Amino acid sequence: MADIASEINVKSEISGPVASALSFLGFALIHILLRPLTPASVLKSGAQTTWKWRNICNSLVHSILTGIWAMLSFYWHPKMAEDLIGTHSSSSHLLISVSVGYFIYDFIDMLLNHRKTQLIRVIICFGLSVLTQLYIGYSVVALLVEVNSIFLHTRQLMIIKGAPRQHSGYRLNALLNIGTFLIFRILTLGWMTRWLVVHREEVPVFAYTLGSVGLAVIVLMSIVLFFRILDADFISKKGRNKKE
Secondary structure: OHHHHHHHHHHHHHHHHHHHHHHHHHHHHHHHHOHHHOOHHHHOOOHHHHHHHHHHHHHHHHHHHHHHHHHHHHHHOHHHHOOOOOOOOHHHHHHHHHHHHHHHHHHHHHHHOOOOOOHHHHHHHHHHHHHHOOOHHHHHHHHOHHHHHHHHHHHHHHHHOOOOOOOHHHHHHHHHHHHHHHHHHHHHHHHHHHHHHHOOOOOOHHHHHHHHHHHHHHHHHHHHHHHHHHHHHHHHHHHHHHHO
16 A cells, blocks of 8 residues: 555656646647737737737636636545645646646746746745645645636736726626635635644744745735725726716
């Protein structure tokens, strides 16, 4: 039995990097396939806007895939919620591996287009999780944030295409964006912070420091982003309507 468990563990260690590499190639292919699908109005806006549209579309694909997959991971393997460090399924391990591949692709894409990014911390944390097969559950919790990113990226694409903010589709997405932002981003990040503090004795110093700093940055950025979106899509709009 020990030999079988060891063999399964070795296979998982190998399959993780392989899945990440295939994921990297997959998202690079999606970027290429998006070229003929880019709207004429976006192409007219210039090279940077065109790149941004394709990059966000790629991010939207990742968010839809991983956001839904993350929720299903806890549904398929509920015991993982009880032990976020050592318990995981092969599906959840594959999920994190796929995300690592995407994050590496996005990191390189950002660098090539002279954009600042904080993805290196995410790549290190998720990469260590894939290789050590520890904290897979915690990483899956982090990917619940992608549920909100679905509507966040949709909002960005609508703005790039020049969709009227009074349009019913934009308004519906704005409501879903705010609702999922509070549930899947703010509450999730808050819960992750609390878990890290409560389990600090079980987490190595390096991982605890890296996770704490990363979470602090993400939480701060998320709060700022929330109020910016709230102001742009709801508060400022009401102000303009009153003046009219």
